[in-house]
Amino acid sequence: MNDSLNDSLYTPDRDELAGLLEGEPRYRLDQVWAGLYTQLAAPADISNVPKALRERLATALPPALTQVVRRVSDGGDTVKYLWELHDGSRIETVLMLYPDRVTVCVSSQVGCAMGCGFCATGQAGFTRQLTVGEIVEQVVVSAREARTMGRRLGNVVFMGMGEPMANEAAVWGAVERFHGAVGMSARHLTISTVGIVPGIHKLAERPLPVNLAVSLHAANDELRNELVPINKRYPLDDLMAACSGYLAAKGRRVSFEWALIAGVNDRTRDAAELAKLTRRFRLPAHVNLIPLNPTPGYPTVGSSATKVREFCDTLIGLGVNATVRRNRGTDIDAACGQLAAGQPVAPPRTRSTPG
Ligand code: SAH
Numbered sequence: 001m002n003d004s005l006n007d008s009l010y011t012p013d014r015d016e017l018a019g020l021l022e023g024e025p026r027y028r029l030d031q032v033w034a035g036l037y038t039q040l041a042a043p044a045d046i047s048n049v050p051k052a053l054r055e056r057l058a059t060a061l062p063p064a065l066t067q068v069v070r071r072v073s074d075g076g077d078t079v080k081y082l083w084e085l086h087d088g089s090r091i092e093t094v095l096m097l098y099p100d101r102v103t104v105c106v107s108s109q110v111g112c113a114m115g116c117g118f119c120a121t122g123q124a125g126f127t128r129q130l131t132v133g134e135i136v137e138q139v140v141v142s143a144r145e146a147r148t149m150g151r152r153l154g155n156v157v158f159m160g161m162g163e164p165m166a167n168e169a170a171v172w173g174a175v176e177r178f179h180g181a182v183g184m185s186a187r188h189l190t191i192s193t194v195g196i197v198p199g200i201h202k203l204a205e206r207p208l209p210v211n212l213a214v215s216l217h218a219a220n221d222e223l224r225n226e227l228v229p230i231n232k233r234y235p236l237d238d239l240m241a242a243c244s245g246y247l248a249a250k251g252r253r254v255s256f257e258w259a260l261i262a263g264v265n266d267r268t269r270d271a272a273e274l275a276k277l278t279r280r281f282r283l284p285a286h287v288n289l290i291p292l293n294p295t296p297g298y299p300t301v302g303s304s305a306t307k308v309r310e311f312c313d314t315l316i317g318l319g320v321n322a323t324v325r326r327n328r329g330t331d332i333d334a335a336c337g338q339l340a341a342g343q344p345v346a347p348p349r350t351r352s353t354p355g
């Protein structure tokens with residue numbers, strides 16, 4: 001069997017799965033495909049397939065994810081999974097149940113090479129890329145759990161560990177699977193990027209109009225270079241131009257993430273700068289505000305709830321569409337930027353106060 005397929009039953013695409021089923025009657029492919037993506041069944045449980053074949057598939061392509069820990073918060077509405085992969089690497093997935101929707105936040109890499117100082121994943125550094133199957137399985141397992149609660153998983157956000165646009169091919173492979181096999185609408189799939197400009201261009205050429213979220217956090221290059229080091233390679237003008245290009249290609253509004261850090265990017269002038277930037281690029285953007293969640297390796301704290309509200313009101317007053325995002329799972333380290341999968345993180349760094 002081809003080694004590159006050999007990590008999860010959710011890695012092969014339809015043609016590759018057909019290859020694995022050589023010698024079987026033609027209709028088996030439809031049965032196994034539906035079993036995996038519609039029934040969300042583990043291979044051993046695909047009900048209408050003979051036992052011998054189920055066993056062969058289960059042995060050939062065992063699950064990629066082994067559950068290490070499953071933690072629950074928000075009265076059962078947030079579930080964080082810690083998984084171990086075949087090579088001993090660990091990743092996390094967060095399932096979030098809201099009254100009107102169910103969303104899963106998936107990891108795209110083991111760790112992250114982008115080095116944003118305020119992010120626990122960034123503090124732990126990069127280990128390796130995830131495969132299509134390792135990404136897809138996070139969603140399938142979460143969808144299975146949602147179903148046991150009588151709910152249907154409808155949204156996937158790539159906001160877990162890693163930088164999706166630094167693993168674009170596998171992320172896109174997973175997106176195609178969510179859309180084509182699981183039957184999710186592209187409007188319910190969101191890719192969050194730190195601002196890898198070639199990745200955004202590539203995404204604009206892809207056939208599905210998925211949501212693009214860009215982690216901005218600062219609206220001038222000096223501060224953004226400090227908060228998000230990759231900004232030195234892809235500065236704001238290039239990033240905003242790429243966002244405009246995405247909007248033009250897809251007709252989908254781009255959203256911006258802004259983690260509010262006390263005294264760093266939560267001042268009135270930061271809001272004014274952000275408003276000016278979106279105006280300059282004629283981006284009818286939506287800004288998601290979130291107070292910075294605490295991480296072990298970053299000394300500065302998140303803005304107070306009052307400050308967050310004030311910042312939001314200032315933006316709205318300046319004509320920018322902004323909302324405050326509710327924080328989920330802070331008590332179980334499942335919130336944005338807190339996912340580190342138990343990796344050691346760098347010791348606290350001191351940061352200079354921006355001018
Ligand atoms: N690498 C991608 C996606 C994963 S991070 C990206 O950076 O966009 C998901 C989101 O969490 C990003 O918006 C990121 O900026 C934000 N984030 C990281 N650390 C955070 C923290 N400590 N508190 C709040 N948000 C954080």
Ligand code: SF4
Binds near residue numbers: 113114194
């Ligand atoms: Fe990587 Fe995103 Fe964390 Fe930055 S914020 S280190 S890009 S996961």
